[in-house]
Amino acid sequence: xxxxxxxxxRGRKFDQVLAGARQVFLDxxxxxxxxxxxxxxxxxxxxxxxxxxxxxxxxxxxxxxTECARQAENAMDxxxxxxxVAQVLHRIGHEIVAFITSRFGKRIFRTCVxxxxxxxxxxxxxxxxxxxxxxxxxxxxxxxxxxxxELQIDDLTLAADQxxxxxxxxxxxxxxxxxxxxxxxxERKRVVDGAVAMFLARYGT
Amino acid sequence: xxxxxxxxxRGRKFDQVLAGARQVFLDxxxxxxxxxxxxxxxxxxxxxxxxxxxxxxxxxxxxxxTECARQAENAMDxxxxxxxVAQVLHRIGHEIVAFITSRFGKRIFRTCVxxxxxxxxxxxxxxxxxxxxxxxxxxxxxxxxxxxxELQIDDLTLAADQxxxxxxxxxxxxxxxxxxxxxxxxERKRVVDGAVAMFLARYGT
DNA sequence: TCACTTATAAACTGATCAGTTTAGTTGTTG
DNA sequence: CAACAACTAAACTGATCAGTTTATAAGTGA
Numbered sequence: 001x002x003x004x005x006x007x008x009x010r011g012r013k014f015d016q017v018l019a020g021a022r023q024v025f026l027d028x029x030x031x032x033x034x035x036x037x038x039x040x041x042x043x044x045x046x047x048x049x050x051x052x053x054x055x056x057x058x059x060x061x062x063x064x065x066t067e068c069a070r071q072a073e074n075a076m077d078x079x080x081x082x083x084x085v086a087q088v089l090h091r092i093g094h095e096i097v098a099f100i101t102s103r104f105g106k107r108i109f110r111t112c113v114x115x116x117x118x119x120x121x122x123x124x125x126x127x128x129x130x131x132x133x134x135x136x137x138x139x140x141x142x143x144x145x146x147x148x149x150e151l152q153i154d155d156l157t158l159a160a161d162q163x164x165x166x167x168x169x170x171x172x173x174x175x176x177x178x179x180x181x182x183x184x185x186x187e188r189k190r191v192v193d194g195a196v197a198m199f200l201a202r203y204g205t
Numbered sequence: 206x207x208x209x210x211x212x213x214x215r216g217r218k219f220d221q222v223l224a225g226a227r228q229v230f231l232d233x234x235x236x237x238x239x240x241x242x243x244x245x246x247x248x249x250x251x252x253x254x255x256x257x258x259x260x261x262x263x264x265x266x267x268x269x270x271t272e273c274a275r276q277a278e279n280a281m282d283x284x285x286x287x288x289x290v291a292q293v294l295h296r297i298g299h300e301i302v303a304f305i306t307s308r309f310g311k312r313i314f315r316t317c318v319x320x321x322x323x324x325x326x327x328x329x330x331x332x333x334x335x336x337x338x339x340x341x342x343x344x345x346x347x348x349x350x351x352x353x354x355e356l357q358i359d360d361l362t363l364a365a366d367q368x369x370x371x372x373x374x375x376x377x378x379x380x381x382x383x384x385x386x387x388x389x390x391x392e393r394k395r396v397v398d399g400a401v402a403m404f405l406a407r408y409g410t
Numbered sequence: 411t412c413a414c415t416t417a418t419a420a421a422c423t424g425a426t427c428a429g430t431t432t433a434g435t436t437g438t439t440g
Numbered sequence: 441c442a443a444c445a446a447c448t449a450a451a452c453t454g455a456t457c458a459g460t461t462t463a464t465a466a467g468t469g470a
Contacts (some may be wrong), residue, residue, distance in 0.1 A: 114319015123382030175327030
């Protein structure tokens with residue numbers, strides 16, 4: 001066995017199952033998705049699916065974990081922490097808005113919340129692999145900016161949480177209660193500009 | 206038929222059914238609650254239950270509507286709009302935190318979010334009979350305070366939404382992702398004080 | 411070719427649950 | 441008492457669905 005490459009976890013169809021599951025879970029949520037449907041979407045038999053994953057929940061967890069990490073990473077990696085404070089906040093704000101209004105963001109949030117009773121570890125799993133990373137990144141940025149004398153903050157984590165929440169004003173309830181499908185650039189700008197202005201009024205120097 | 210009193214909607218057991226449904230839905234959510242369980246909790250036969258409500262969804266809607274209105278009303282009615290701005294904001298902030306950390310708040314939110322696919326009108330129903338009322342109340346207060354020269358706000362609804370979101374900083378994710386059961390007074394105070402300070406830094410005169 | 415692994419379709423099991431039906435009980439009113 | 445309404449327990453229907461089993465096929469490596 002040459003083992004030059006990391007072997008695909010088990011069997012050839014592992015990724016195929018995951019991809020099918022991702023699609024169906026994102027369309028239908030956890031309870032809404034049937035395993036037969038997932039198997040069909042994955043182009044795989046149900047027996048094969050169950051040879052990779054012990055049950056539906058574990059399959060869902062795998063999908064959620066993988067996707068969250070992917071999303072949070074490449075959202076935050078695009079941001080240049082050396083830029084002007086207002087500019088960085090604008091960029092972060094727009095990333096946050098983009099996430100909560102995205103298909104994936106809506107879906108994963110809804111499912112985590114809705115299923116959190118029958119699935120208690122899911123919430124924390126999601127939080128740690130998504131929002132938490134973003135918060136840490138924001139706190140890191142605050143420290144840099146404070147060092148530069150551009151911000152003045154005593155409670156760093158509170159400030160990060162406040163900024164995050166500010167970016168959800170107006171938009172979040174409309175998303176979460178299924179009241180608006182798409183948001184215009186103007187709507188996004190209004191909220192992010194408002195968040196940055198408020199944040200700087202409080203913590204700017 | 207003397208009709209001196211408004212007759213109880215239909216039959217004697219209407220309220221009994223509603224009370225049972227309220228209890229079980231609040232414990233188990235919509236999908237988690239079984240109609241048999243509701244009937245048992247209400248001390249009523251299933252047939253009787255179905256003589257009052259055409260199906261489970263309508264029963265849930267009735268419970269949600271009734272409860273939301275009740276909650277939103279008596280939360281906001283306790284607030285004296287003539288007091289000092291900072292004081293009013295503190296009171297409103299604590300009411301908001303109290304709601305989102307309450308058993309009812311958690312439960313209704315989770316259910317609305319989780320069920321919003323198979324139940325699209327539920328989200329708006331909830332929003333209109335709860336958060337919307339609060340927002341209108343806050344906007345009303347802003348207008349008074351602006352008249353008094355104590356606040357300076359151009360986009361009133363955005364400001365109201367911002368304040369609402371600020372009061373959820375830190376607490377909301379911990380509630381929604383099932384990470385914290387109870388919050389101390391210190392935790393609540395930290396968030397509400399932070400929200401008021403930030404709000405006044407931006408909009409205070 | 412043989413042995414082994416991985417896959418497949420399809421039938422099956424067992425459970426849950428919304429909503430209906432049935433056959434009978436209770437309470438009220440005239 | 442008779443008629444009627446509201447109510448009851450319990451069985452039933454019909455559907456969904458997670459997870460298993462069976463019997464079979466296809467690819468691979470020695």
